[in-house]
Amino acid sequence: MHGDDGGETGIDDAFAEQGFAAIGAWILGRNMFGPVRGPWPDESWKGWWGEDPPYHTAVFVLTHYPRAPLVMAGGTEFRFVTEGIHAALEQATAAAGDRDVRLGGGVSTVRQYLRAGLIDEVHLAVRPVLLGTGEHLLHGIDMRALGYECARYVAGERATHVVLRKRE
Numbered sequence: 001m002h003g004d005d006g007g008e009t010g011i012d013d014a015f016a017e018q019g020f021a022a023i024g025a026w027i028l029g030r031n032m033f034g035p036v037r038g039p040w041p042d043e044s045w046k047g048w049w050g051e052d053p054p055y056h057t058a059v060f061v062l063t064h065y066p067r068a069p070l071v072m073a074g075g076t077e078f079r080f081v082t083e084g085i086h087a088a089l090e091q092a093t094a095a096a097g098d099r100d101v102r103l104g105g106g107v108s109t110v111r112q113y114l115r116a117g118l119i120d121e122v123h124l125a126v127r128p129v130l131l132g133t134g135e136h137l138l139h140g141i142d143m144r145a146l147g148y149e150c151a152r153y154v155a156g157e158r159a160t161h162v163v164l165r166k167r168e
Helices: 011-018 085-096 107-115
Strands: 023-029 058-062 077-081 100-103 121-126 148-155 160-166
Touching: 011 121, 011 148, 011 160, 023 085, 023 107, 058 085, 077 085, 085 100, 085 107, 100 107
Parallel strands: 023 058, 023 100, 058 077
Antiparallel strands: 121 160, 148 160
């Protein structure tokens, strides 16, 4: 787990570490926050991570159902946004100040932001593992037409890291 003792070092670790650097706020889709579907039955679900989630900043969760903010250990505060992706980005940008906003997924959320042209950079970690059907991240999305180009690719110990960046 990132931030714990032990683990691996190398290219993959450096990319993981870089993924948490300079982050001032996060945006997550509802499914990334938890398995609860539909209206919140109560406020007992507090995420997959236990009392100290790894974010340590404001996290804006896209949902169709309102919920009061949830303050967790380590400085993580989940805020639930019902007004859509633009509102979540506006709130996250304000919370981040001069730091970056990271889009933490899931696939549906990333696809919405890509189609709206709101992502500056995409980091794909490609690993040769067959996972099943799942959701297709880039199916039907023309990244070149949206203005993206491959800015960097690096073979790591367990994955190949591809960084796509939107052209200026």
